[in-house]
Amino acid sequence: MLKSVIFDLDGTLLDRDASIEQFVSVQYDRLTEHLSHISKIDYITRFIELDCHGHVWKDKVYQALVTEFSIEAISWQLLLEDYEMRFQFHCVPFQFLIEMLNELKQQGYLLGIITNGRGQFQARAINGLGIRDYFDAILISEVEQVRKPQVEIFQRALDRLGVAAFDSVFVGDHPEADIAGAKGAMMKTIWKRNSSWIEAKEADAIINELNEIPSILKQFNSC
Numbered sequence: 001m002l003k004s005v006i007f008d009l010d011g012t013l014l015d016r017d018a019s020i021e022q023f024v025s026v027q028y029d030r031l032t033e034h035l036s037h038i039s040k041i042d043y044i045t046r047f048i049e050l051d052c053h054g055h056v057w058k059d060k061v062y063q064a065l066v067t068e069f070s071i072e073a074i075s076w077q078l079l080l081e082d083y084e085m086r087f088q089f090h091c092v093p094f095q096f097l098i099e100m101l102n103e104l105k106q107q108g109y110l111l112g113i114i115t116n117g118r119g120q121f122q123a124r125a126i127n128g129l130g131i132r133d134y135f136d137a138i139l140i141s142e143v144e145q146v147r148k149p150q151v152e153i154f155q156r157a158l159d160r161l162g163v164a165a166f167d168s169v170f171v172g173d174h175p176e177a178d179i180a181g182a183k184g185a186m187m188k189t190i191w192k193r194n195s196s197w198i199e200a201k202e203a204d205a206i207i208n209e210l211n212e213i214p215s216i217l218k219q220f221n222s223c
């Protein structure tokens, strides 16, 4: 019988692309007195390109923006600080997030998150989604000093939940960091389809939406 479900955050629970787009749009409006020589669409588009789906940290992104757009009235450090403090207010969940978490909780599952990223920033994003209290263990790579797909971070999450790998499922959108990583830790895996990748060959199941998870867990339990 499965006992726990552990999730990736960005691109799995948090619709990061939608969140970033909303944040950058609001940032432009809020700081428009410093940015008005740039068109809003250019500012948003270039940010999203430089961000590379979150794979480039925002110090690099803002340094590039300041140089490319000749921004002189505000420093990249202040733009970065604005991002670090305010992204949390623009966290967009994927559809069915709360319904799915409620259903799994009602069924008695222990829930966890393993996310690669900066400690305080990722913690704020989890709070921004309003889901902190659903989780029995939250592991952030900067805090843990180990990252997905390294098996150690999965093993550490299982230890904190007090469950065995074969009683646990990992849900994520990255074929390598999430699916291959969790497989390496001997967990069952669910790949949340993401247009950045064609497939995740090793996944035990594939979903498009979060509300498909409870029925897949039932299938796993009946195997």
Ligand SMILES: [Mg+2]
Pocket (backbone or CB within 6 Å): 008, 009, 010, 011, 012, 172, 173, 174
């Ligand atoms: Mg992800």
